[in-house]
Amino acid sequence: MEHMINKKVEEFQVSAFSKGEFIDVTQQDLMGHWSVLFFYPADFTFVCPTELGDLADHYEEFKKEGCEIYSVSEDTHFVHKAWADASETIRKIQYVMLADPAGELARQFGVLVEKEGQALRGAFILNPEGVVKAYEIHDMGIGRNAEELLRKVQAAKFVEEHGDQVCPAKWQPGEETLSPSLDLVGML
Amino acid sequence: MDIDKISSKSSLMTPELEEQIKGVFAKLENNLTLVCVIDPEDSTSVEMAELVGHVASLSDKLSCQLYDHVQAQEQFPELDTSLLPATGLYRQEQYTGISFHGVTGGKEMNSLIFAIYNASGPGQEMEKRIKKKLDKLTHKNQIKVFVSLSCHHCAQQVITCQKMAAECEAIEAQMIDARLYPELVEKYKIERIPMTVINEKETLLGSKNMDEIYQILRTYK
Numbered sequence: 001m002e003h004m005i006n007k008k009v010e011e012f013q014v015s016a017f018s019k020g021e022f023i024d025v026t027q028q029d030l031m032g033h034w035s036v037l038f039f040y041p042a043d044f045t046f047v048c049p050t051e052l053g054d055l056a057d058h059y060e061e062f063k064k065e066g067c068e069i070y071s072v073s074e075d076t077h078f079v080h081k082a083w084a085d086a087s088e089t090i091r092k093i094q095y096v097m098l099a100d101p102a103g104e105l106a107r108q109f110g111v112l113v114e115k116e117g118q119a120l121r122g123a124f125i126l127n128p129e130g131v132v133k134a135y136e137i138h139d140m141g142i143g144r145n146a147e148e149l150l151r152k153v154q155a156a157k158f159v160e161e162h163g164d165q166v167c168p169a170k171w172q173p174g175e176e177t178l179s180p181s182l183d184l185v186g187m188l
Numbered sequence: 189m190d191i192d193k194i195s196s197k198s199s200l201m202t203p204e205l206e207e208q209i210k211g212v213f214a215k216l217e218n219n220l221t222l223v224c225v226i227d228p229e230d231s232t233s234v235e236m237a238e239l240v241g242h243v244a245s246l247s248d249k250l251s252c253q254l255y256d257h258v259q260a261q262e263q264f265p266e267l268d269t270s271l272l273p274a275t276g277l278y279r280q281e282q283y284t285g286i287s288f289h290g291v292t293g294g295k296e297m298n299s300l301i302f303a304i305y306n307a308s309g310p311g312q313e314m315e316k317r318i319k320k321k322l323d324k325l326t327h328k329n330q331i332k333v334f335v336s337l338s339c340h341h342c343a344q345q346v347i348t349c350q351k352m353a354a355e356c357e358a359i360e361a362q363m364i365d366a367r368l369y370p371e372l373v374e375k376y377k378i379e380r381i382p383m384t385v386i387n388e389k390e391t392l393l394g395s396k397n398m399d400e401i402y403q404i405l406r407t408y409k
Contacts, residue, residue, distance in 0.1 A: 066304030082313040158380075165394030166380040167233070169366060169373070177235060178337040180200055182208045182301060188215075188312065 004110065009130040012104050016070075017080035018096040025070070025098055026132060030162070034067035034153060035126040037098075039111045039119040041140050043075045043083040051121070051143050067125075067153050069095035070138040073188040075119055076101050111137060123149055125156050190229045191254050201291055206246060212301055213247035217309035222252045225260040225269045232308045236273035236291045243300065246282030249308055251313040268362065271369060279305045285353035290365025294337030299346040299363055303408060306347075306354040314355055318398050322356040326409040331401075332385040334366040336376050341395040343380040349384065350399060359405070 013026045038055060052071055062069055072079075077099035084090045098105065101121070106112035112124035121138040133156040138144060158166075224240045226233035236385055237254050244252035261269050264283075267276040271289035278284065284307045292300040305311055331349045335342035349361035366373050366381060384392040390404050 162394045165341045166382070167341060168335060169336060169378055169381045169383075175367060177200065177201075177232070177291045180205060180239075180293050180297030181295065182205060182297055183295075183340075184298040184302065184343060188212060188302075188304065 001110070004124065005133055006131045007132050009132075010109065011107055011124060012107060014100055015077040016096050016098045017077045017084065019094065020081075020084075022077050022081075023096070023188075026069075030068075030126060030130050032128050033127060034065065034157060035130075036067060036069045036149065036153065037105070037122075037126065038061065038069060038071045038144075039106060039122040039123040039124075040071065040073050041116075041118040041121070042073055044086075045078050048091045049087055051146075052093060054146040056089075056093045056095070058150055059094050059148055062153065064155055065157060067157075070098050071095065072098040072105055072119065074100050074103060074106060074112075074119055089091065091168060102107050109135075111118050124151055125149075127156070127160060142152070152165065189234060191228045191237075191256055194228070194234055194237045194241070194254060196238065196245050196252065198235070198238040198242040200235070200239055200291075202240050205291040205297070209246050210245065210307055216247055216305065218279060219249050219251070220304060221266065221281070222250060222304075222307045223255065223260075223264060223278055224252060225255045225257050225264065225267060225274045225276075227257050227272050228305070230272065230382060232291060233273040236275065236288075239291060239293070240275055242306075250373060271362075271364060271372075276383065278302060285357070285360035286350045288363045289362075290363070290368045291337075291369055295340055295343040296310055296335060296337050296363060296365070298343040298348065299335075299350065302347045303350045303354070306351050310356060312347075312351055312397075315350065317336070318402065319355060320351060320408070321402050322359070325356060325358040325405055327358060327405075329405050329408060330387055331359065331361040332364055333361065333384070334364050334372070334376065334381055334383045335379050335398070336367060339381055344395040345382040345384060348396070349401065352398060352401065369371075391396045402405065 009027045011027050013101045014024050080097045100106055103112045106119040109124055111120040124135040125133050127133050134152050202363050203294050224237050228238050241252045244250040257272055267274050267285045275288040278362040279285040286303050317383050332348045333349055346363045355360040366378050388403050
């Protein structure tokens with residue numbers, strides 16, 4: 001199976017539910033800012049509102065990083081609205097909820113379980129050019145963590161801004177001095 | 189520990205490494221003194237003193253002088269002896285602006301060997317246009333490069349900054365092993381390395397080239 005890293009989002013057009021309204025979203029809307037595409041199996045399920053609520057609670061932090069969130073399920077935008085009407089957790093969501101009943105997006109990102117017509121729990125981080133820089137895919141029953149996802153967005157942004165010329169600074173108290181090594185002598 | 193009893197044989201040195209270093213040191217042109225200021229009661233200080241002594245013994249162009257930090261503060265005011273162990277490179281008794289704070293183990297052995305090569309001569313080649321720019325600097329610039337001994341990019345950044353110091357009297361460049369100074373990690377909020385602090389004001393992350401560093405230095409008049 002081919003991986004998704006550095007793949008650019010292909011053309012798509014889907015309906016969506018956003019702050020009480022129905023809108024259309026295309027791949028162009030994902031350009032110019034960081035994006036998270038957050039797939040989940042279906043509306044009106046138990047694990048999903050927990051995850052989506054967790055994401056809603058951290059939405060402002062994602063916005064501060066210049067990152068937009070798009071949740072995606074294989075439901076229609078009408079079902080998203082009905083779910084928001086019925087659930088307080090879903091009602092507080094400020095990010096855009098994409099409707100993908102034809103499986104166009106889920107198929108593009110390799111998370112569609114065709115037999116069930118549902119998406120696996122996949123979260124994809126796209127850079128402002130619409131290119132996938134990180135992702136995670138969980139089986140249906142395994143929830144994700146918004147804080148963890150935020151850290152990944154921050155890390156992806158950091159690497160994009162600073163290249164790979166830095167190392168994380170992790171020191172353990174009492175570490176021994178590393179044995180010296182000369183590997184730059186060729187630069188002389 | 190009695191400072192006079194510190195060995196000039198380091199357990200960090202291997203015969204293979206000695207041979208590699210001797211190959212570089214065969215090219216050295218001018219005498220250089222490695223002044224190593226230590227706390228004789230501190231094992232990290234002793235480790236660096238032994239390593240510097242061992243490195244110096246590999247060339248007749250080099251000498252090593254060990255000092256207890258209590259006496260050294262007045263004798264070497266230009267060397268930051270608050271960060272021990274502190275090792276400064278001196279050419280004809282003049283401070284080159286190059287110092288190391290910590291033990292130059294791991295990848296930082298590259299930094300030490302390059303600093304010696306650059307300060308003693310012939311040194312790495314520097315583009316004439318960069319040298320011309322550096323010659324115009326008048327403000328005394330202080331560059332701190334925070335490193336981890338396992339970080340390849342850190343050694344590159346230290347070598348670049350210390351090469352600039354070797355070529356320009358208006359620049360001082362310190363290598364600082366951040367692991368040994370948690371108060372500085374806290375002060376400068378160091379989460380990634382190499383992190384370079386210029387004149388206590390500007391911060392650079394990652395390995396930068398001389399042009400990029402110069403663009404910051406030139407803003408200080």
